[in-house]
Amino acid sequence: MKHFFLFTAILAFISIVSATGKTPCAKALECDTPSDNTLTVYGTAQKWETTDDKVFYLAPGFSKCQVNYTDQSNVVCVSPQYFLxxxxxxxxxxxxVYNPDTGIVSFGRILDECGAVPNSTFGCNDIYLSKKMFTELAGKNAxxxxxxxxxxxxxxxxxxxPCWSAWAGLPGKFPNGTQDDAHGYxxxxxxxCGRRSxxxxxxxxxVAQVCNKxxxxCDEANAIASKLPKYHGGSCDHQSKAVAYVAQTNQLT
Known part of the structure; x- marks a missing residue:
């Protein structure tokens, strides 16, 4: 009887993989693997993922992370398996996020979950984007x-x-989920040089004047910032094209 149930479970697993082309993310936090952390030239980042579902843009609204976002926010939406x-x-x-079709890179925060529908093929490697990030990455093909x-x-x-997000005062965590005070590279x-307010x-x-190689x-950055116009409101969720890291694949280390 044990062998029968084991055989049945294996068949069920194979049928899911065959139907979706993906291994189901059934375990809690299976999408988050500590061993995924790798070192870049400058600091910690996780390994690159490549989407295999089409990358759609999001309708704005109230997110899983309890934040209201708009079409002008830099938002990344990931699988519910990241939130278990x-x-x-x-x-x-x-x-x-890097679009190989345009060579453009953009940055956004994880603020929402996507793909929580029956028979979804939206996996741990898939993301959706806010309209702002979507159009940035599309470039001339927007x-x-x-x-x-x-x-x-x-x-x-x-x-x-990224540096520009710290100067804009946007929240942030390290790739392992711990709090980031926005110091260091x-x-x-x-x-x-710390998160501003x-x-x-x-x-x-x-921001390109205080975020560059x-x-x-930080004394140098602060001296430059002191001579810049004071912030008087408006969107902070704005990535200057000067620090958008337009890149080619061989530069993504």
């Missing part, structure tokens, strides 16, 4: 991508919160 046991652990982790409603495929990984080698924020094109100390 510690349901909000992955919230505010930062993700670097109109065509918006018309079709999806990108074909992207690559992505969890990273240390981000995963692309830009020095971070109030009028001390730097956003938009100005020439900045060697």
């Amino acid at each position: 046991n510690d349901s909000l652990r992955d919230c505010n982790e930062w993700v670097q 109109a065509e991508a918006l018309n079709s409603g999806h990108l074909t495929q992207v690559q992505w990984r969890k990273v240390v919160a 981000d995963s692309n080698g830009f020095l971070r 109030g009028q001390n924020r730097v956003v938009g094109a100005d 020439n900045i060697k100390s």
